[in-house]
Every structure is written in structure tokens, then in C-alpha cells.
Amino acid sequence: MGISLPDSPIIHIHDLHKTYVVSEREAGIRAALQSLVHRRTERIKAVDGISFDLSGGEIVGFLGPNGAGKTTTLKMLSGLLHPTAGEVTVLGHVPWKREKPFLRKITLVMGQRNQLIWDIPVIDSFELNRAVYRIQASDYRRTLDELTQLLELGPLLRKPVRNLSLGERMKCEIAAALLHLPQVVFLDEPTIGLDVIMQRRIRGFIAEYNRRSGATVLLTSHYMADVEALCRRVVVIHLGRLLFDGDLSALVERFTAHKTIVVQLGDCRDDLSSYGEVVSCEEGYVTLRVPKAETARVTERLLADLPVIDLTVEDPPIEEVIERVFAQEAV
Amino acid sequence: MSALLDLYVQHFKTSLAAMLQYRASLVIWLIGHVLEPLIYLVVWSVVSNTRGGRVGGYTTGEFAAYFIVLMLVNHITYTWIMYEYEYRIRHGSLSFDLLRPVHPIHSDIADNVSSKLISLPGMLLAAVLLALLFRPTFHVVLWAVVAAIPALFLAFLLRFLVEWTLALAAFWTTRVSAINQMYFVALLFLSGQVAPLSLLPSPIQAVATALPFRWMVSFPVELLLGRLTPAKAMAGLAAQAVWVVLGLGLVKIVWRAGVRAYSAVGG
Numbered sequence: 001m002g003i004s005l006p007d008s009p010i011i012h013i014h015d016l017h018k019t020y021v022v023s024e025r026e027a028g029i030r031a032a033l034q035s036l037v038h039r040r041t042e043r044i045k046a047v048d049g050i051s052f053d054l055s056g057g058e059i060v061g062f063l064g065p066n067g068a069g070k071t072t073t074l075k076m077l078s079g080l081l082h083p084t085a086g087e088v089t090v091l092g093h094v095p096w097k098r099e100k101p102f103l104r105k106i107t108l109v110m111g112q113r114n115q116l117i118w119d120i121p122v123i124d125s126f127e128l129n130r131a132v133y134r135i136q137a138s139d140y141r142r143t144l145d146e147l148t149q150l151l152e153l154g155p156l157l158r159k160p161v162r163n164l165s166l167g168e169r170m171k172c173e174i175a176a177a178l179l180h181l182p183q184v185v186f187l188d189e190p191t192i193g194l195d196v197i198m199q200r201r202i203r204g205f206i207a208e209y210n211r212r213s214g215a216t217v218l219l220t221s222h223y224m225a226d227v228e229a230l231c232r233r234v235v236v237i238h239l240g241r242l243l244f245d246g247d248l249s250a251l252v253e254r255f256t257a258h259k260t261i262v263v264q265l266g267d268c269r270d271d272l273s274s275y276g277e278v279v280s281c282e283e284g285y286v287t288l289r290v291p292k293a294e295t296a297r298v299t300e301r302l303l304a305d306l307p308v309i310d311l312t313v314e315d316p317p318i319e320e321v322i323e324r325v326f327a328q329e330a331v
Numbered sequence: 332m333s334a335l336l337d338l339y340v341q342h343f344k345t346s347l348a349a350m351l352q353y354r355a356s357l358v359i360w361l362i363g364h365v366l367e368p369l370i371y372l373v374v375w376s377v378v379s380n381t382r383g384g385r386v387g388g389y390t391t392g393e394f395a396a397y398f399i400v401l402m403l404v405n406h407i408t409y410t411w412i413m414y415e416y417e418y419r420i421r422h423g424s425l426s427f428d429l430l431r432p433v434h435p436i437h438s439d440i441a442d443n444v445s446s447k448l449i450s451l452p453g454m455l456l457a458a459v460l461l462a463l464l465f466r467p468t469f470h471v472v473l474w475a476v477v478a479a480i481p482a483l484f485l486a487f488l489l490r491f492l493v494e495w496t497l498a499l500a501a502f503w504t505t506r507v508s509a510i511n512q513m514y515f516v517a518l519l520f521l522s523g524q525v526a527p528l529s530l531l532p533s534p535i536q537a538v539a540t541a542l543p544f545r546w547m548v549s550f551p552v553e554l555l556l557g558r559l560t561p562a563k564a565m566a567g568l569a570a571q572a573v574w575v576v577l578g579l580g581l582v583k584i585v586w587r588a589g590v591r592a593y594s595a596v597g598g
Contacts, residue, residue: 020596075426078430079429079430079594080426080429080430080594081594081595082591082594082595096594098429098430100432100433101432103430103431103432104432106430107430108426108430110426113422113423113424113426113427115424115427117345117349118349119348119349119352119353120345120348120349120352121348124344124345124348125345127341127344127345128341128342128344128345130341131334131337131338131340131341131342132338132341132431132432132433133431133432134334134337134432160352
């Protein structure tokens with residue numbers, strides 16, 4: 001529909017803050033009685049001045065440990081939470097006003113909560129959403145067919161939600177949330193608790209939806225496989241602050257001081273500790289950790305000194321990188 | 332408008348489907364709704380019989396008529412929304428309601444009406460059985476029965492608006508059940524569920540009339556039993572209309588404030 005200009009951001013966040021005021025008290029009866037008279041409150045900065053923009057059609061991974069402020073940010077973006085300070089606009093709307101034209105263009109999927117009605121067949125919940133979002137009958141049919149095919153929902157539609165497995169339910173949740181073809185999709189841990197195959201299928205679907213509809217997707221996940229498969233760009237937050245915003249590869253580059261060299265030698269007799277830190281040696285494959293700057297030199301020496309059958313240089317797994325990012329900042 | 336109608340139709344369908352999944356609980360619920368007026372009916376029949384068949388303007392047969400009609404009116408105007416909201420807020424399902432481009436009150440009204448439609452045949456059957464057992468005396472006044480139709484509609488709307496507003500207390504406190512309890516006790520006495528209002532001391536009658544309680548249940552019952560003059564019926568309908576308008580305003584204000592409180596803390 002081209003409401004937003006091509007180069008204006010779809011999502012705009014500037015210096016966003018959210019502070020919760022929570023009451024706290026020590027354990028015990030005395031403290032309980034004291035709190036009746038004087039309630040001590042504490043201010044918790046869940047989001048503490050973050051800024052980033054998303055352009056149309058991007059899929060961005062929104063990463064951070066538990067309590068980093070990811071869900072709080074997603075709730076401010078979708079309009080469930082009122083920011084304490086700062087600017088947010090999504091598709092030109094101020095989310096917390098929750099204007100109907102805005103709500104018709106976005107969706108929020110929370111992996112830990114469900115919106116489908118428990119006792120009735122999935123298709124009935126879909127029909128309800130059709131009425132809620134005022135989807136034209138012909139558009140509804142087309143979208144439903146497409147989603148049914150992509151997510152393989154065929155045999156699930158007539159079953160009551162309570163009879164579905166977790167993975168089946170999640171597929172249906174996602175379909176229900178996309179029937180109105182939102183331009184902006186917020187996904188909060190969409191693959192949580194799912195097995196690897198189902199995770200992969202949902203991942204594939206998100207990529208396909210993004211490709212077909214051009215929707216902008218902001219996704220949180222604790223599974224780095226999701227992030228690697230879907231997101232070129234990641235935004236990392238921790239303790240409510242922005243740690244990193246850029247390409248996933250740049251994140252790896254910036255936060256890894258080491259590379260992993262795997263050498264195939266045929267046996268484990270040689271001691272390679274003079275080349276680097278030996279991580280493991282199994283069935284003739286030796287894994288070495290070396291400082292990034294020395295990778296080329298070590299590789300050269302290994303090839304020159306030893307009867308190497310095969311040699312590969314790898315970045316450390318993304319989980320490890322992320323762990324390091326959080327660990328550095330948490331101190 | 333047609334979009335709203337479509338929404339209601341879909342809500343009816345989903346509520347009906349959900350309720351039919353639990354036929355047993357529907358029957359239990361129905362029994363509860365028959366039992367309560369039945370107890371008062373038995374008590375008042377006994378009292379009336381020991382007093383020579385008449386207490387304060389009601390004969391034994393008229394008591395029977397009163398409580399049977401009361402049972403039906405109560406069924407039509409009853410809501411259970413106050414138990415729902417606390418759950419929605421605690422479990423965060425309200426978040427999904429807030430992200431839909433429709434006001435959540437529509438789904439609640441549709442849900443309420445559809446569940447009543449499905450249990451109405453059961454209630455009517457119960458009314459017939461009670462009538463056979465207790466031999467009520469009805470004075471059918473045609474114009475009053477006609478006037479009872481808008482009165483019932485307004486009573487339903489008023490009670491729905493008041494109870495929906497009270498349910499929103501869950502936005503501020505987790506102790507909603509204390510508020511509910513107070514409200515239900517007031518409703519029990521002041522809406523004519525324990526005894527016809529005309530049997531209560533006049534100060535209490537005055538309170539019931541000044542507050543919305545009489546207009547939520549008692550008024551349509553009085554009308555259906557032919558106990559009101561045309562002038563009183565008109566005045567009653569006017570009072571109901573005024574209360575409904577006030578109720579709408581109240582819902583709007585409290586809803587807005589509640590959502591503001593909710594979006595400060597998050598669900």
C-alpha cells in the first residue's frame with residue numbers, strides 16, 4: 001500500500017526508556033508488617049535508553065539474556081506498554097495509542113502464550129480472527145490456503161486446540177497471527193520448547209513469509225540456529241542497554257578473539273600444544289584454539305611441520321560468541 | 332455495522348462450540364441457577380402458609396410466580412465476567428485482547444448472550460416444572476408483558492455494564508474477590524432476589540430504587556407480574572435508560588484508566 005516512504009524506517013526507536021516501579025520487602029513477618037505502613041519501592045530500569053531503526057522487509061534478531069529488556073521492548077513496540085521516556089514509532093503510528101489501523105498492520109507472537117481458543121477447532125479461531133480483523137472473504141481464503149500449505153496445517157485445522165502437540169499448536173498460533181497479513185511481525189521466542197525439526201520448519205516458514213509479503217520482522221530467540229538462519233542483522237541488548245547493532249558476521253568478528261583450527265592427522269600421538277590450546281583430540285581430529293591474529297601463521301606452521309590430511313579454520317559457534325558478549329558486559 | 336454483526340456471529344459460533352464441549356458443566360451450572368431461587372421459593376411458601384396464605388401483599392401462589400419469573404430474569408441478566416478478568420490479567424491473555432482492533436467488550440457480550448441462548452431451553456423447562464409443583468398465580472397484563480421486553484434488554488445491559496466495570500478492578504488489585512463478594516451481597520438483597528423489594532423495610536427499598544440494583548432484576552419481574560401501574564412502568568424504563576447511559580460513561584472512563592494502569596506495568 002506504500003504508506004511509508006521507501007527510506008523512512010518502518011520501526012523507529014530513539015532513546016527509549018521503560019522503568020518499572022516495584023514494591024519490595026525483606027522476608028519475614030516483621031518486614032511484612034512494616035510494609036503495611038511504609039512500602040519501599042524500587043525503580044527497575046528494564047529498558048535504559050536504546051535506539052535503533054528497522055527498514056521495510058528486514059528480519060532482525062533481537063538478542064539478550066533473560067531480563068535484558070527484550071520482551072519489554074517488544075511490548076512497547078506493539079503498544080502493550082507505555083514507554084517511560086523516548087520515542088517509538090511503528091509504520092508511522094505511536095504504538096501505545098493502539099489505533100485500529102495500526103493494530104490491523106502488526107502482529108505479536110509470544111511462544112509462551114497462546115491466543116487460540118483452547119476447546120474449539122483451530123479453524124473456528126481462524127474464522128474469529130477473520131471477523132476481528134475484517135479480512136475480505138476472498139483474501140482470507142487465499143491467505144488461509146497459502147498458510148495451510150506452507151505450514152502443513154491441513155490435518156490440524158479441524159482438531160480442537162487442546163488435542164494438538166506443542167509444535168502443531170505453535171504452527172497454528174503463527175498462522176492465526178498472520179491471517180491479516182501484517183506488515184510488521186514481532187516474534188517473541190517463536191520456537192521455544194520445540195524440537196529441532198519443528199524449529200527448522202518454523203524458521204523456514206518465517207523466511208518464506210518475509211520473502212513473499214515483504215513484512216518487517218523483529219525476532220527474539222535463545223536458539224542461535226534461528227538467528228543464524230534468519231537474520232543478517234542482530235541487535236543485542238543487555239541490562240536494558242544496547243550492546244551491538246549490526247551484521248551478525250560483524251558481531252562474530254568483533255567479539256571473537258579466537259578461531260578454531262581442526263587438523264586431521266590420522267592419530268593423536270603428536271602434542272600440538274605448542275601451536276595453540278588443544279581443545280580436543282578425537283579419532284585423529286585435533287581441535288585447536290588460536291588467537292585470531294595468529295591464525296594464518298599457525299596454519300602455515302601446521303601444514304609445514306605435520307603430515308596433515310585435512311585442515312579447516314572455523315569461527316567459534318555463535319552461542320559461544322553471544323555468551324562472551326554477555327559475560328564481558330555483565331561484570 | 333455489518334462488520335460488527337459478522338464479529339458477533341463469529342463470537343456466537345465459537346462460544347457455542349466451546350460450551351458444547353462441556354455439556355456436563357452446563358447442566359451443573361443450570362442446576363445451580365434453579366436451586367437458588369427454589370430455596371427462597373420454598374422458604375417464602377412455608378412462611379406464607381403459616382401466616383394464613385398471605386404475607387405483605389403476596390399470596391403463596393404469587394410468591395411462587397415471583398420466584399419463577401425472578402429465576403428467568405436473573406438468568407437473562409446474569410454475568411460471570413468478574414471472575415474472568417482477574418484470570419485474564421494474571422495470565423496475560425488480556426494482552427492479546429488489547430492487540431486486536433476491536434473493543435474487548437464485544438466478545439464478552441457475545442459470549443454472554445450465546446451461553447444464555449444455549450441454556451435457555453433448560454431454564455424454561457425448569458420454570459415449567461416449578462410451575463407444576465408450586466402452582467403459581469399469574470396476573471397477565473398484556474401491555475406490561477410488552478413493556479417487559481425493553482425492560483429486560485435494559486436490565487441486561489445495565490447489569491452487564493456495572494459488572495464489567497467492577498471486573499476491571501482487577502487492573503488495580505489482585506483482591507478482586509473481596510469486591511465481588513460485597514457486590515453480590517448488595518445485589519442479593521437490593522435487586523429482590525431474597526425477597527420481593529416491597530416486603531423489605533422502606534429505607535432499604537429507597538436505597539434499592541436510588542441505586543441501579545432494582546433496575547437490574549426486580550423491575551422487569553414486577554412488570555411481568557403485572558404489579559406496576561403504566562406510570563410506574565414508564566418511570567422505571569426511564570430510570571433504566573438513565574442508568575445505562577451512566578453505565579456506558581463509567582465503562583469508558585474506567586476502561587481507559589485501567590488500560591493506562593496496565594500499560595504502565597505490563598501483563
